[in-house]
Amino acid sequence: MNKVCFSVSLCQHFSTMPGKAKLACHHGPTNTFTVTTPIGNMELISCPKGLHFLNQGDSINDDNFKPDLSVKVEVKSQLYQDNGYTYKPALVCVDWLRAYFNQPRLEKDPVMPTICPSVVKEGSFTARVWKTLPEQVGFGQTISYGELAKLCESPRASRAVGMAMATNVIQLIMPCHRVINSNGQLGNYAWGKKNSVKDWLLRYEGAIH
Numbered sequence: 001m002n003k004v005c006f007s008v009s010l011c012q013h014f015s016t017m018p019g020k021a022k023l024a025c026h027h028g029p030t031n032t033f034t035v036t037t038p039i040g041n042m043e044l045i046s047c048p049k050g051l052h053f054l055n056q057g058d059s060i061n062d063d064n065f066k067p068d069l070s071v072k073v074e075v076k077s078q079l080y081q082d083n084g085y086t087y088k089p090a091l092v093c094v095d096w097l098r099a100y101f102n103q104p105r106l107e108k109d110p111v112m113p114t115i116c117p118s119v120v121k122e123g124s125f126t127a128r129v130w131k132t133l134p135e136q137v138g139f140g141q142t143i144s145y146g147e148l149a150k151l152c153e154s155p156r157a158s159r160a161v162g163m164a165m166a167t168n169v170i171q172l173i174m175p176c177h178r179v180i181n182s183n184g185q186l187g188n189y190a191w192g193k194k195n196s197v198k199d200w201l202l203r204y205e206g207a208i209h
């Protein structure tokens with residue numbers, strides 16, 4: 001395996017090309033929200049069935065990333081006004097983000113927002129990775145690609161795990177920032193453009209010091 005190429009391919013979020021995720025869904029039209037968070041404004045796209053996309057804007061990078069835990073998680077704008085029922089997964093996601101950033105601290109784990117089934121192919125290895133990662137690797141934990149492959153019952157599939165992370169379009173909820181290289185190095189985040197974000201998230205969670 002070419003380790004250099006491999007690490008570059010990891011955890012890209014497709015942040016510069018979310019076009020596919022933004023397509024209308026057969027579950028209904030998608031709505032787009034801009035959410036203020038301590039790691040900058042995030043774009044949230046949801047259909048009535050579940051999330052399609054959650055990511056920091058492309059303008060955030062290692063040169064200008066300025067996290068601020070005093071920033072409240074709020075919906076700043078939305079493409080279509082909603083009565084709060086049609087896009088319930090989006091509102092669950094906003095609550096999840098509030099809990100993640102400890103606004104306020106919750107006694108139990110926040111409810112995970114539903115991810116639209118159209119985002120990841122049912123029965124695929126990627127679907128298995130996407131199910132396993134948030135279930136098994138919680139706040140403050142890290143895992144290597146190989147270990148995650150083992151958890152997915154395919155110990156030789158660390159490269160496929162990397163590909164599954166590369167197609168992650170649901171930042172934070174699908175915690176690919178917790179997947180690091182087996183040598184302990186954090187590895188790239190968003191094509192290496194947001195490595196400081198990965199570093200900050202893992203420090204915030206207490207996984208590294």
Ligand SMILES: [Zn+2]
Binds near residue numbers: 047118
């Ligand atoms: Zn959908």
